[in-house]
Amino acid sequence: MVEGAEGLSVGYKITYTSRGPVVEDAGGLFLTMRLMWRELLSARELIWRLFLRDFFARYRQSAIGIAWAVLMPIITVGMFVGMNSAGILSIGDVGIPYPLYALIGLTVWNVFTVGATASSGALVNAGAMVVKINFPKISLVFAAMGQSIVETIIRMALIALVFVYYGIAPSWGGLVIGLICIVPMYLLTTGVGFILSLATGVLRDIPNILNVALIMAMMLTPVVYPIRGDSLLARVNVWNPFNYLVNVPRDFIVRGQTESLGGFAVMAILSLVVFYAGWRVFYLAQAKIAERI
Amino acid sequence: MSDTVIKVEGVSKKYCRSLRHTMLYGMADLTRSFVGIGQRGERLRDGEFWALDNVSFELKRGECLGLIGLNGSGKSTLLKLLNGIFMPDRGRIEINGRMGALIEVGAGFHPMLTGRENIYVNGAILGMTKKEIDKKFDEIVDFAGIGEFIDSPVKHYSSGMYVRLGFSVAVHCEPDILLVDEVLSVGDMDFQYKCFKKIDEFKRNGKSLALVSHDIMIINKLCGKVIFLDQGTVKYDSNTGDAIDQYLADTTEKEVKRVSKKFGHINEIDKKKSKKIFFSNVRLCDSEGKETNVFNVGQPIIVKATLDADIKVDTPVFGGIIYSEDGIYLGGFNSLSAADSIMRSLEGSYEIEYHIGGLFLSGVYHLSLVIHDATGKIIYDVHDKSFSFVIKGNAMSLPYTGYVRVPCEWKYKKLSVNEVKYGFAD
Numbered sequence A: 001m002v003e004g005a006e007g008l009s010v011g012y013k014i015t016y017t018s019r020g021p022v023v024e025d026a027g028g029l030f031l032t033m034r035l036m037w038r039e040l041l042s043a044r045e046l047i048w049r050l051f052l053r054d055f056f057a058r059y060r061q062s063a064i065g066i067a068w069a070v071l072m073p074i075i076t077v078g079m080f081v082g083m084n085s086a087g088i089l090s091i092g093d094v095g096i097p098y099p100l101y102a103l104i105g106l107t108v109w110n111v112f113t114v115g116a117t118a119s120s121g122a123l124v125n126a127g128a129m130v131v132k133i134n135f136p137k138i139s140l141v142f143a144a145m146g147q148s149i150v151e152t153i154i155r156m157a158l159i160a161l162v163f164v165y166y167g168i169a170p171s172w173g174g175l176v177i178g179l180i181c182i183v184p185m186y187l188l189t190t191g192v193g194f195i196l197s198l199a200t201g202v203l204r205d206i207p208n209i210l211n212v213a214l215i216m217a218m219m220l221t222p223v224v225y226p227i228r229g230d231s232l233l234a235r236v237n238v239w240n241p242f243n244y245l246v247n248v249p250r251d252f253i254v255r256g257q258t259e260s261l262g263g264f265a266v267m268a269i270l271s272l273v274v275f276y277a278g279w280r281v282f283y284l285a286q287a288k289i290a291e292r293i
Numbered sequence B: 001m002s003d004t005v006i007k008v009e010g011v012s013k014k015y016c017r018s019l020r021h022t023m024l025y026g027m028a029d030l031t032r033s034f035v036g037i038g039q040r041g042e043r044l045r046d047g048e049f050w051a052l053d054n055v056s057f058e059l060k061r062g063e064c065l066g067l068i069g070l071n072g073s074g075k076s077t078l079l080k081l082l083n084g085i086f087m088p089d090r091g092r093i094e095i096n097g098r099m100g101a102l103i104e105v106g107a108g109f110h111p112m113l114t115g116r117e118n119i120y121v122n123g124a125i126l127g128m129t130k131k132e133i134d135k136k137f138d139e140i141v142d143f144a145g146i147g148e149f150i151d152s153p154v155k156h157y158s159s160g161m162y163v164r165l166g167f168s169v170a171v172h173c174e175p176d177i178l179l180v181d182e183v184l185s186v187g188d189m190d191f192q193y194k195c196f197k198k199i200d201e202f203k204r205n206g207k208s209l210a211l212v213s214h215d216i217m218i219i220n221k222l223c224g225k226v227i228f229l230d231q232g233t234v235k236y237d238s239n240t241g242d243a244i245d246q247y248l249a250d251t252t253e254k255e256v257k258r259v260s261k262k263f264g265h266i267n268e269i270d271k272k273k274s275k276k277i278f279f280s281n282v283r284l285c286d287s288e289g290k291e292t293n294v295f296n297v298g299q300p301i302i303v304k305a306t307l308d309a310d311i312k313v314d315t316p317v318f319g320g321i322i323y324s325e326d327g328i329y330l331g332g333f334n335s336l337s338a339a340d341s342i343m344r345s346l347e348g349s350y351e352i353e354y355h356i357g358g359l360f361l362s363g364v365y366h367l368s369l370v371i372h373d374a375t376g377k378i379i380y381d382v383h384d385k386s387f388s389f390v391i392k393g394n395a396m397s398l399p400y401t402g403y404v405r406v407p408c409e410w411k412y413k414k415l416s417v418n419e420v421k422y423g424f425a426d
Helices: A031-059 A067-085 A098-125 A127-132 A138-166 A172-180 A183-202 A206-220 A232-237 A241-255 A261-292 B019-035 B075-083 B115-125 B130-144 B147-151 B159-171 B189-204 B216-222 B240-273 B417-422
Strands: A013-017 A020-023 B004-016 B048-060 B064-068 B090-096 B099-102 B177-181 B208-212 B225-230 B233-239 B277-285 B294-296 B301-314 B317-324 B329-334 B345-356 B363-372 B379-392
Touching: A020 A261, A031 A067, A031 A138, A031 A261, A031 B115, A067 A098, A067 A138, A098 A127, A098 A138, A098 A183, A098 A206, A098 A241, A127 A261, A138 A183, A138 A261, A172 A241, A183 A206, A183 A241, A183 A261, A183 B019, A206 A232, A241 A261, A261 B019, B004 B019, B004 B075, B004 B208, B048 B075, B048 B090, B048 B208, B048 B225, B048 B233, B064 B075, B064 B216, B064 B240, B075 B090, B075 B099, B075 B177, B075 B208, B099 B159, B115 B130, B115 B147, B115 B159, B130 B159, B159 B189, B177 B189, B189 B208, B189 B216, B208 B216, B216 B240, B216 B363, B225 B240, B233 B240, B240 B363, B240 B379, B277 B363, B301 B317, B301 B363, B301 B379, B317 B345
Parallel strands: B064 B208, B064 B225, B099 B177, B177 B208, B277 B379, B294 B379
Antiparallel strands: A013 A020, A013 B090, B004 B048, B004 B090, B225 B233, B277 B301, B301 B345, B317 B329, B317 B363, B363 B379
């Protein structure tokens, strides 16, 4: 804390009006953007603390504790590997063993499922805190997204074991590019998460609607099956951002190349726009939302 | 940089009465901010009301502001606006300094996590860095008096420990302005004393405070100026003594109404229960015998009661207990206290009178009356805190503080040089 000449802390001059908080002595280009950035920087510590709190609190007072975080993905992986060796799944040739194909797809898709679900409840679940303390509320959404990141990392580690199990090695270049290509999915999820958390603040129907919508979106998107030939589904998926955000990372990891780079680029930019727009709307609306919770 | 740390100008805030409206207007407001249309804060929509209306004041460095008013008068809302949790619908609030709030202590505590973990989470919520918390950690634990429980999950804490820990974290984040909402009333005496000391230290360091409390004593002790809120508007904004008097006068009015309502109620019950011995008419009077609920400091209080006994009782005892507004047992008295007027037996109707000296200082007090037998085992009639009275007087200008006037004589003498050096020579 910087002490001013008169002993007052500098940088805490602020004015609250009906339009929200106004920071004095600040102006110029991209003001909102700079303030958003400043808020994020100041909230780093809090995001980390909230994330740790939620992560550890979830596994307290359970017999196997944190092992749950690994156990659930193991069950999913085991199910697919088991079903495949029993010959139940007959999706056709996807270039690699089907369990790997499905698991990678599911893992990337899960970024959205877990992230959107967690962040939609982030603001409301913290209700008491939101109406009693003034703190940067973006940290709630970012902390919720941390949950999605942890799950992805655990799942990716398990997928590596499945690669070993089948005796296949992905190309290192493809793997790195593939992992980087998951980033737009995160951006999109966070952007959507911001909006969902606000919307849940006024309408408690959102989490229920979201559950149904997520199942429908997963059916529609080629997550656990490939699209072949020309069908209604194929034509719809040309416009489905998730199609690119799931399949391009998987293509890179599995084959080291992809045919949909153009579409992916467009969707990546769209994700960035959604991320920024969601964040900005959240930033501007957070002062108004507290009293509605 | 000016000396003003809080400047509130014409601030109004509206609330919704129903959840349905909250939802509807919430969606409308959010959509408006999505598309960037300004808020229509000026008008009241259906089902809305002004929780605060046109409030203005200033707070300077080192000042302590007390906010008083009855429940629902907008005190807590005002604190939330000052803290930036809610935005005003009209007017503006300028804040100049780091804001700390004790609006709800322990918000953000997770019951499953230990005290230690929660200190870090709570500290981060209040804007402290890990380094700051590390540095203050021992001090926080010490102040809270948690001891070895620091590594137990907070769900195993007593409610007092929970609040103490929350309070301790909040006061150690070193704000320039501290907002306190009615949290001082929790915790035991020892902890309250620590809190007062901390707040005092705070004021001496040139920090400012805004304090909400129903406890006139606390307000009187800590605040240099007071705002009396009534249904969202500033009814009185002045030095502490005047505002408290005004508040008490106002409370009296409502208290008298409440009490008279209760009277009727009690009498109905009495008839149903058909007690053998009962108070049928209780009045509080001043020294001239005029019935009133309001007394000036120093004025005696006379309790008159009519008493009906359907049976004969030997050595009945009539007693009374006086409580402070917040329910502290201040003292009791009964008819055995005057040896020469002990009633040997009771049958029929009587008029009894108690004279209570002008002991009490300004505040609201409650009186209980009871009739029991000589052993105290058989209770014939009891009215628990059924009668209220208000003592008026400029609290600040009196040489006494607290609930009762403590009789005290005082003398002094100047010490000679030798006496200063060696203590009293004798």
